[in-house]
Amino acid sequence: MTDFVLDPSTIPGIVLAGGRSSRMGRDKTGVTLGGCSLLDHVLSRLSPQTAEIAVNADAADVHDLPIVPDRIPGKAGPMAGIHAAMIYGAGLHATHVVTVSVDCPFFPTDLVSRLAGAVSRPEQIAIAASQGRSHPVFGLWPTALAGDLEEWVRIDEKRRVRDFLSRHDVTEVAFPLHPTRASVLDPFFNINTPDDLMEAERWLEALRA
Numbered sequence: 001m002t003d004f005v006l007d008p009s010t011i012p013g014i015v016l017a018g019g020r021s022s023r024m025g026r027d028k029t030g031v032t033l034g035g036c037s038l039l040d041h042v043l044s045r046l047s048p049q050t051a052e053i054a055v056n057a058d059a060a061d062v063h064d065l066p067i068v069p070d071r072i073p074g075k076a077g078p079m080a081g082i083h084a085a086m087i088y089g090a091g092l093h094a095t096h097v098v099t100v101s102v103d104c105p106f107f108p109t110d111l112v113s114r115l116a117g118a119v120s121r122p123e124q125i126a127i128a129a130s131q132g133r134s135h136p137v138f139g140l141w142p143t144a145l146a147g148d149l150e151e152w153v154r155i156d157e158k159r160r161v162r163d164f165l166s167r168h169d170v171t172e173v174a175f176p177l178h179p180t181r182a183s184v185l186d187p188f189f190n191i192n193t194p195d196d197l198m199e200a201e202r203w204l205e206a207l208r209a
């Protein structure tokens with residue numbers, strides 16, 4: 001039994017868009033899919049699920065949303081974005097933040113509620129998974145871990161997300177595949193290359209059919 005309950009409607013959501021997009025060759029945030037930017041796809045999935053939304057990036061066309069740049073310099077990887085998200089959430093007096101990746105337009109519509117429902121202790125991290133693989137950029141993070149994460153990024157040269165997670169109490173939440181007319185879609189399908197973008201166009205058609 002646990003008496004720790006997290007209200008998903010109070011959890012700020014941060015879109016991680018601070019990477020180099022090197023495989024795509026141009027900033028993934030503004031790449032269009034079905035005529036809308038990837039950022040717009042992700043915002044329409046996230047906004048019904050969270051209280052406030054910010055975008056982790058150095059600079060981008062993010063409408064009138066707050067931009068949260070990395071605090072740790074040098075493009076230190078996704079954990080630097082998650083660190084910036086934790087600091088942002090702490091500034092809003094939130095105990096937890098949710099992160100999603102800008103290059104993943106089909107993520108589950110019940111992501112935040114299921115992650116929030118999975119944690120049973122205040123310092124527990126919840127991470128999404130599908131098909132037996134975890135997707136740590138889709139996570140629910142206690143803002144109280146910001147100091148530990150900052151120190152880890154400074155001392156751990158490899159900065160593998162999994163190595164950070166191994167220091168903490170983590171629960172994984174498995175999400176089902178999504179049936180479409182074409183085939184079953186992994187909701188965490190993510191777009192790294194121009195070929196992935198073409199595949200995403202086909203998934204979008206299949207979802208609309």
Ligand SMILES: Nc1nc2c(ncn2[C@@H]2O[C@H](COP(=O)(O)OP(=O)(O)OP(=O)(O)O)[C@@H](O)[C@H]2O)c(=O)[nH]1
Nearest residue numbers: 016017018019020021022023075076077078081101
């Ligand atoms: N803040 C921040 N976010 C990052 C960094 N590197 C990657 N990310 C984010 O982490 C998520 C997963 O990263 P990738 O899929 O590798 O994206 P990417 O690094 O922009 O693309 P590549 O350069 O092709 O690897 C994306 O949402 C990126 O925006 C970083 O150095 N800082």
Ligand SMILES: [Mg+2]
Nearest residue numbers: 019020021022
């Ligand atoms: Mg990368």
